[in-house]
Structure formats: structure tokens, C-alpha cells
Amino acid sequence: MADPTNHDPRLAVEIAGVRFNNPVIGASGTFGYGLEFADLIDLNRLGGFATKGLSARPLPGNPPPRIVETHGGMLNAIGLQNIGARAFIHEKLPLLALWDTRVIANVFGYSDDDYIEAITILNDGEGIAAYELNISCPNVKEGGIVIGNSPDAAARLTEKAKRASIRPLIVKLSPNVTDIAQLARAIVEAGADCLSLINTIVGMSIDVNTRQPRLSYGTGGLSGPAIRPIAVRMVHEVARAVDVPLIGIGGIASAPDALEFIIAGATAIQIGTANYYDPTVSMKVIDGLSAHCESHRIATIKSLIGSLK
Amino acid sequence: MADPTNHDPRLAVEIAGVRFNNPVIGASGTFGYGLEFADLIDLNRLGGFATKGLSARPLPGNPPPRIVETHGGMLNAIGLQNIGARAFIHEKLPLLALWDTRVIANVFGYSDDDYIEAITILNDGEGIAAYELNISCPNVKEGGIVIGNSPDAAARLTEKAKRASIRPLIVKLSPNVTDIAQLARAIVEAGADCLSLINTIVGMSIDVNTRQPRLSYGTGGLSGPAIRPIAVRMVHEVARAVDVPLIGIGGIASAPDALEFIIAGATAIQIGTANYYDPTVSMKVIDGLSAHCESHRIATIKSLIGSLK
């Protein structure tokens, strides 16, 4: 169906030449392949969404248990189970074409070559607005180090990915670092068009009766409202360090939450965990942003980006 | 008063030669100078407590607002307001001598010399069981860098402090680092007798109506149940990296919470934020640990330390 939606023009934003009807984006790994939400919300009203991490080949993921709830959030160690880049192109993209929303392909690999291969495959896909490089998944360490925690490794991969990509490149930052501004600078200098942050924070939960970790993988990524203050701080630090647009992520569950990130310096935001416990949260946030523009007489939400006093 | 308390012998632990009647310790900055709790709990039953960060000279601290509640936790930027090491010795220690609990002097400074000066002053104090070096307070950056985030700076200070100290030295780790195991190794090699972790995680909260940070300092330290999974993971990582005893800290509000840290590798634990909203929580945790030993037929809680399967 073509877009029958009346968008609030005050909410439109642009990232690396891609226009989003509003700054509200479904976060990777919490929005499936988008289609799962077709019965729950009006996808045409959604600014966009990032797919579950796509790899060149399908991945099985980690054994269960993969998730455990914590205070104000949850730990996950899904292990990037996904159908693979090819299946996404052939099975999902044609259906996604029925909606007017921006599709961001979240890309994952175990090595630089894996990433490049996935991007090369996805380059043939129709209707992908941008790539989001997931270099910060804490649940799939290969050889112990996470590419996203090393500015050098991250910059090297970003450069290769940028060369391979025919689309705007978003690089998703790891929060598990001492100096996220330094990491951001290295990745932007390497050619990233946009940065999204934060990914999950490595955590652990132990069943004190069995004395085993609650997740089969041992550790997992912490997400949800619990991490929001950390994410807002990191967006603020990165906003002062680089001049590419940012996408703020971390514990967003309401319009005021989203505004914190925008005021801290984000051009758009992603909603993750909140989609699980409130499947229509993205629509509520969009309505809340319009209401805020109304009550504060704001002509365009762009005027709020980085407007922290 | 001499100790009239019947302690559960199963809960006794030892750290760097210091015997704690149980592993439950009040965390620095959340337990005042101990005396504030005399009317609320039986201090003789408490394993011990760490004082508010003490500096060589009294400090005024940051302007208000200094705290803001977040989901599952709170941000603080107290700025280490404290009466100073000398006043602590003369006004507090004599009164603390009335109770049988271990007093840990939490030490803070802006420079290596400040730390050494504070330790030198405290060396004259009667009844201090150990020092806890707070090299990880996120709310008092001088010249931008936090000593505790740099293994080299932290090791250098640890070495000096160890030389100046006549008492066991606990060094409190910053969680705001990429590799906490590496940081821990450097500090232990420099002579730390024990490591305590974690201190607060740097965060930020913004009032979207005024577009100002909710804290006068801008950023603050995140504490409370929200950070527990991150703290448990870090204790586990550090336990595998060093062989000195660890004190686990971060969001502990119940006996099962405390057990997660002990099973992950901590010899003792500190309770912080929970003291604010449940002033008798430490007594409840001690009772809960006894109950756990009972129901799991555990002769000594030491057998649980690092017992993760």
C-alpha cells in the first residue's frame, strides 16, 4: 500500500541524505525483520527500523537460555541467530516494499571479510536505506576481542565497509569502552556517515541455587531503562567529539526518554527492549514528540538536536 | 560497649589479615561515618563499613542538585563533601570505638600527593582496619582524566599509597573502562592487598523541559540495582585475573544479590544505595546469608567464593 499517512512535518529528520518521516526507529534485534509488527502498529507511521543482525550466511545463535530479566532491564545472549543476508533480500524485502518506512540493514560478521561479504550481498537488495554495522555485539566474541572495543580495529573495518557499501554507513558503537569519544572519532575519520549508540553493556546474572550463570553463554548484553543514563551520557560525549549525525539508543520507552537523547545530540533514536513489553511504544513516542512540539511551540524537532544548555 | 553479639560463625571471612564477622559491609558514601546508623541497626552485627571518602582537608562538594533518581537506580554527583581526615580521627573514631565492627577509611585526593597526605594523617588514627583507595570517583575529574581509568596512573598511585600505608590497602576499581581485568592486574602488581568493585558508572539525566542536566555537575555516577549485572560480570572477570580477595559492590539489596557476587568471586560485599531506601537492609542480608547456609548445608560461606560452575 502506498503511504496514506499524514506525517507531522515537524518530526522529519535527515541522516546522510536519507529522509526519515520521524526520528523514531526500531532497534536491531528487537524489531525482527519489521513484518512481525505489521499487525501491531502502522508501519507507515514509523520513522524506520533496523533489522536483526544479518550475516552473509544464516546463523544458529546460542543455546537457551538466551534471556533473563534484571532490575529495570534484561540480559540477552541471542548469538545473532538470523536468516542470512540472501534470505532477507528474497523473503523479507519484497514484503517490506509494501510499507513506506526506512529499512536499515544491521550487518554482522565474525571477521572483516564476513562483514564485507554480507554488505556485498545486501548491495543487491531493493529498498534498503542504509547499513548499520554492528561491531559491538558482546555475545559473539571470536578470539576473545570485540572489534568494536578497539578504535584501530573498528576504524579498519569501517574503512573497508565504507568502500564495499553502495549505501550510507551507520556504525553502531560499543559502550564497553573507556573513552567512547575517542572510538567515535576514529570511526568517523574512517568514513562512517553516522554513528548509532549504544549497544548493550556486558553483564552477568547468576542463579545462586544452581551456582550457574542464568544465560547459557555466561554473559549477556544489558538493555532497557536501567542503562538509559549511561547511554545519554555517551551520546552527549560523542556529540561533542564528532560532527556526523547520531542515533541515540538505550532504554527509551517514552517521548521524554527520546527527547533526552535528542537534546544530548542525537538526530534520531532507536527503541529496543521497550518493543517487547509494549509493542506499540513506537507509536506512543511519535505522538508524544508531536505533543512536545505543540506544547513547546517547536517548528521542527531538528532545533532540539544537541540543544542542551 | 563490648561485643554482646552472637555472630554466625559460618559467615566469618578474612581479607588481608582483617577478620570480618560477616561479609556484609556498608559502601562508602552511603554509610556516612557509620554513626548515623547507630539508631537504625546493631552496628555490632555489621561486618564493617567504608567511610565517606576522606581527603586530607575538608571538601565542600558540588552545588545542588546532587542526586536524581533513575529507573532502578540513581545518579549522584556529591563531589566528595567530607569533614577531612583529621576531623574524622578526632570526632568520629573515638565514638566508633564503642562498636565492634571493621572501619574501612575510604581515601580520596585530586593528586597522588593528596592521597598520600590523607593516608599519612589517617595512619595516626586508632581503630581503622584498612584503607580503601577511591581512585574511581567520576564526579571530581581534575584535568579531565580519572586516575582510576588508566592502569598506569592507577598502578603508580597504588604503589605510593602502599608504601605510605601502615594498613592493608584496598583499591576501588572504576567500571568505566574497556578492560577491567587489565586494570586489576596492574593495580595488584603494584601492591594492592584487595580490590573492591564497582564504583558508579558515569551517566547523565536531562530535564527535557528546561533542557538542562538534572545534576548541577552535568554528569553523575549511576548506582543501584540497575547496575548489578554489570558489576557481577566485572567481579567475575577480575576474579579470574588476580589472586587477591575481592569485595563485590553494585546494586546489592538482598541476600541472593550478595550471593551472586560471592559465587562470582567476591570474599565480601558492600551495600550502597539500598541503605538509603531500606536503612536496615544490611541486617536483612546477614540474616539471609545465614538462612542460605542453613538451607544449603554450607559450613562456611568461604566455600562459596568463586564457586561459579
Place this chain on the structure above:
Amino acid sequence: MIETIATAESNRELAPGYRLLTLDLKEDVQVRAGQFAMLKPIASLEPLLRRALAVYRVHGPRRLSFLYQVLGRGTEALARVEKGGAVEALLPLGNSWPDAIRDNQRLTVVAGGIGSASVFMVCEELARSRANAQLLFGTRSEPTAVGCGLEDFRALGLPLTLTTDDGSLGEKGFVTGPLERQLRQGGRPGLTIYACGPWVMMRQVAKIAAQFEVPCLVSLEAPMGCGFGVCVGCVVAVKTSGPPEYGSYKRVCTDGSIFPAETIRWEVNPMAH
């Protein structure tokens, strides 16, 4: 599947730790036997995630009830909901028990503990259609049996065999005892088993069914993040040929919760131990 805010018509305790929650919906829903819902008290922030509960009974297109055991903070939060309270609900979810009455096949339904909640509707159908069926109903003790809906099941009039771990009601021991005995005594042709209960019980039922070559369906349980297929957190390991691949894990929420027992890799799913 609808996302809605339901109103609690009642939420009463059937036995210590077991409650019956009846919800009134604003719209009609079509629920098939074995489907479930994701529920939580409105705007409750701790815990954040909704909890999965099977639809126990359908009283009308807009009135459903849920039978649940109060285990931890999520079900405790639900237990605090009072009459008239608002409950966030996503439903109906998951697949369902296949219509059991085709080609006069015989059915043995095995309910273990609160697993009974997932099979009541199928038992209703079987009773209504006078199918050739029976129910094996096992719980820890008599009060637990009451908490798991014993009276409702009795009222259906299906042939009923009771077991309790402590022998306080019916045969002493696990529900798998009578199941195995009956199969050994024969009458297996045309028989199918539907089972829902704790993982360990279902694993045992699956083993027995395989041993006697009787088709068996099980309704599995897993901690759920979303309930509608996007978090991929609720998976179970299923049999696939060769090395681990995309199909090695299936989602309980959308690929299940009902699976043919023989497709499950019982030995590797930790919940089954």
C-alpha cells in the same frame, strides 16, 4: 493477535499459590485450544517484561480466564491485580492443539502441575464431542491439584486418572507411571498423546511415547521476552541434520508452543534437566 488493555473481572486464589484471573476484553478474540497471552498489570515498571500465560478457558468472545501459579515477581505482580484492575494483554499467541477428533483417533491428555492450564480447552472439546479420550492429571499434592483446576476438569466427565507426588490424592507417584502402565497393556494403535507440564515430565512422556511408538505433542515453556517472535529469546533446540544451522533452534512463542515431541532435542535443552 490484538494488543489491548483488559479489565480484571476477578482474580481469586484457588489454592495457596495458585490463582484464577478472569479478564474482560474490549474486542472479540478467537482463541484456539493451547494458545497463550502475554500479560502484565498496566504501567507496572518492575518487572518490565510481560509474562506468558495459557488461555485456560474462554467464557465468551470477550471474556477469558487464566490459571496461574505464583512463582516470582511477574506472577506476583499479576496476583496483586484487583477486580476492575487494568491488565496489558497481547493475545492470542502461538499455535494450538490440532483438532483431536478427526478420524476417530484416540487421545490421552497428560497434564502435569500448572501445565493443566494449557490443556483445559482441548479437554473441553474432547468431552463435548464424546471423543475416545482420557486425562492423566498429576500434581505434587491434593491442594496443588485443586490449584491446577481439578474441580473444572472433574466437571468435564472425561475418564480421569489422578496422581500426586505425595499420594495425598489418587495414585502416589508421577503421572508418567499410569501412562507407561497403560501403554504397556496395549491399545496403542490410533492413539495420540498431548502433554503439558514441567520440562522434566514432558521429557519423560516423550521418552515413553517414543518407546511405544505413539505420536506425542508437547506444549513447551521458556522464559519469554516478547511472545510474538522478535526477540528470539525463547528458543528450544530441535533436531536438524548435520552441524548447527539457522533451523537448529525454534521459538516457543511463534513456532510453538506446541511441538511434536520427537522433534525436540531433549538432551541439550537445559530446562529439561
Place this chain on the structure above:
Amino acid sequence: MIETIATAESNRELAPGYRLLTLDLKEDVQVRAGQFAMLKPIASLEPLLRRALAVYRVHGPRRLSFLYQVLGRGTEALARVEKGGAVEALLPLGNSWPDAIRDNQRLTVVAGGIGSASVFMVCEELARSRANAQLLFGTRSEPTAVGCGLEDFRALGLPLTLTTDDGSLGEKGFVTGPLERQLRQGGRPGLTIYACGPWVMMRQVAKIAAQFEVPCLVSLEAPMGCGFGVCVGCVVAVKTSGPPEYGSYKRVCTDGSIFPAETIRWEVNPMAH
């Protein structure tokens, strides 16, 4: 100071957004006028921190009531407490209004909005002792005045001057209007001012008191982490000689909540803007 679990005897709405919570305690407490308590519904995990509420009235050694405005999640959680519900309470906390009736001094009590909760007990004493005192009572509107306990204050029979921002009751404007007028008209010797209300109001009252050289005490408010002096989160900037030192900030919870107005650095405390 006792840490206890109290039982809600009632928790009713006086006006939209304003409620009166009455608690029954298990032990006797001695509460002085102006003291407060840290309260939260039992075991409530969100929010975690208790909220500070002034003791509004003492009905007996074991029955107290609290008058509060429902502002955000903490007071909303308290508003959901039902009769018989359990409330975690730490009390009594903070200093108190000095006994006003020594050496027939005259007193003007200024209450702004819900600040009225902190001065009711002192007004009770003044009425009981027929002291030479009056009350200036300012709120946003008539319903707000009712929500801030107007009827209770009226019943005391103290000379009462009402103001509302919108003029719906009493004089239109801020409560500082009549205060300034009266002081200008004279009668200042032997007069003391007790004030509690929004920071901006108290700052204005302090300014007027200073201008007419009348001693003034204010009960301040700050977000509180603990309420008993250990978090040092509730501070206000006070006057000290020279550069910032340890004494530059005082804790509202234990050094206050009542301070001599002239000791506060009104210009630097952001709450006052």
C-alpha cells in the same frame, strides 16, 4: 527516629491531585512541629527511593497524617496505597519550628501551596496557646486551597488571610503581597516569620523579612536520597565567610529542614529560580 512498617488507616483525595494519608504505627513516636518522614509503599521497587513528607497532624502517639500533592512517580505510588496497605516509614526526621510562644513574641506563619503541610502543627500550638499570631495562606486556586488543608486551618480559628494566584478565593495574587503590606504598616518589633512553600515564594519572603529586619525561618525542600544524613544529596548552599569550604553546604534532612532565612544563599540555589 524509628524505621517501621506502618498501616494506612486511610488515603483519601481532598482535591484533584491532593491527598491525605493517615498512618497507624506499631510504636509510639514523639513528633515535633515541622518534622518529616521518609515514606514509600512496602516493597515497591519503582521508584526505589522513599519520598519526604512533612508530618501534617498527630492524632495520637501512633497515628499520624500526611498531606501531599501527587507530583510524580513517588507520590503517585503513595496515592495508590489503599486502606490497610503497608507503608515503609522512617520518622521523625529533621529539626522543628522553635516553640513560638516564648516571651510573648508575635508570629506570622506564611504557607504557600502544599507547604501548608509543614506548618499545620505549629498553627495548632499557636491556636491552643492563644498566641499573638496569624496565618497567611496562599495557593494557586480555591480547589488547591482545599487540597492544601484549608478547612483544617480554618477550624483552628487563627486570624487567616487567604490569597490565590487566580483570585478564585481571597485576595488575588501571591501570599507575599499581604505580608509586605502588613510589614510596611508597622508592628514589626517582636515579630517572627515562619514560612514554608515553593522555593521562589520562600526566597521572596526572605527578601521581604530582610528588608523590614524581621527574623524569618523557612522550611526548605530538596530531592532526598536517604532523609537521615548519609547521602549528602539534599544540600543547600549557605553563607560562609571566604572560599567554598566544608560548611558551604548544609543538609536539608538533618541540618534542616528549617533554617534561618538569612543563612541561605538564595541566589545560588538553583531551586530558588
